[in-house]
Amino acid sequence: MKEFFDITKPIIIAHRGANLLAPENTLEAFSLAYEMGVDWVECDVVLTADGIPVILHDRSLWRTARKRVRIDTLNYDVLKDYNVGRYFSKNYKHTLIPRLQELLELAVKYDRGVNIEIKPAMPEYAIATAKQSWQVIAPYIDRIPILVSSFEEAALHWYRENAPKVKLGYLMSSWHTHWQETAKSLNAVSIHCHEKLLNPKHLSALKLSGYIVLAYTVNDVAHAQTLWAMGVDGFFSDDPKLLD
Ligand code: G3P
Ligand code: MG
Numbered sequence: 001m002k003e004f005f006d007i008t009k010p011i012i013i014a015h016r017g018a019n020l021l022a023p024e025n026t027l028e029a030f031s032l033a034y035e036m037g038v039d040w041v042e043c044d045v046v047l048t049a050d051g052i053p054v055i056l057h058d059r060s061l062w063r064t065a066r067k068r069v070r071i072d073t074l075n076y077d078v079l080k081d082y083n084v085g086r087y088f089s090k091n092y093k094h095t096l097i098p099r100l101q102e103l104l105e106l107a108v109k110y111d112r113g114v115n116i117e118i119k120p121a122m123p124e125y126a127i128a129t130a131k132q133s134w135q136v137i138a139p140y141i142d143r144i145p146i147l148v149s150s151f152e153e154a155a156l157h158w159y160r161e162n163a164p165k166v167k168l169g170y171l172m173s174s175w176h177t178h179w180q181e182t183a184k185s186l187n188a189v190s191i192h193c194h195e196k197l198l199n200p201k202h203l204s205a206l207k208l209s210g211y212i213v214l215a216y217t218v219n220d221v222a223h224a225q226t227l228w229a230m231g232v233d234g235f236f237s238d239d240p241k242l243l244d
Contacts, residue, residue: 004145005212010243011234013040013115015217020238023088025055027098027106034110036240042115045100045133052076053100053133059121072121100133104140113145118155126152134163141165149192153182160186172197180209190214198227207231
């Protein structure tokens with residue numbers, strides 16, 4: 001297995017895969033990102049009604065599948081035939097919602113990393129989503145770099161207690177005054193921040209505490225270069241070639 005983070009250069013994590021060039025969170029977008037050279041892809045993981053971890057960002061299937069239905073009300077057997085490529089382009093006629101396991105198999109094939117963002121459809125599903133995802137992730141943990149993150153702290157705490165080998169990333173969309181104690185109690189390796197939070201004061205506090213700092217979502221080259229010069233270690237980007 002490759003080293004976890006290569007910090008000799010900016011870490012680029014393809015956000016939902018190469019989603020500017022292929023439908024987001026699909027095997028097509030993930031393979032393309034790996035083909036374009038990134039070491040990491042990011043995906044959003046949610047449970048179907050019957051508890052299968054699948055990759056989808058929104059709770060509703062309207063934006064990507066044109067179905068007015070919520071993911072947590074559908075069994076996998078129904079969901080597996082939904083097309084999530086046509087919203088992007090008519091060329092994607094057979095593009096389906098991947099199971100988490102399918103992405104992990106793809107990552108093994110390319111020998112690259114996966115950032116699995118646990119994204120429960122409702123906050124009360126945080127533990128179930130963590131548990132069911134771990135069932136899928138466990139066989140891969142020593143085979144490829146896997147980084148689990150979530151906005152739901154309960155999901156991360158579940159991982160810390162039940163899956164001690166898993167590396168965790170702590171996500172912040174707004175500045176949490178309790179970030180330091182939470183990240184420490186999770187033994188997080190990285191902090192994933194909305195790029196707007198990364199002013200010099202916040203960044204120096206994060207770096208002084210020894211964390212890898214990743215900014216999301218950065219698609220502007222000049223902005224990425226400024227953040228890198230300030231000490232940010234890497235970027236979630238819709239463009240896998242952001243800094244090439
Ligand atoms: O994990 C980083 C980023 O993906 C968080 O925001 O809404 O794109 O999942 P979102
Ligand atoms: Mg995400």
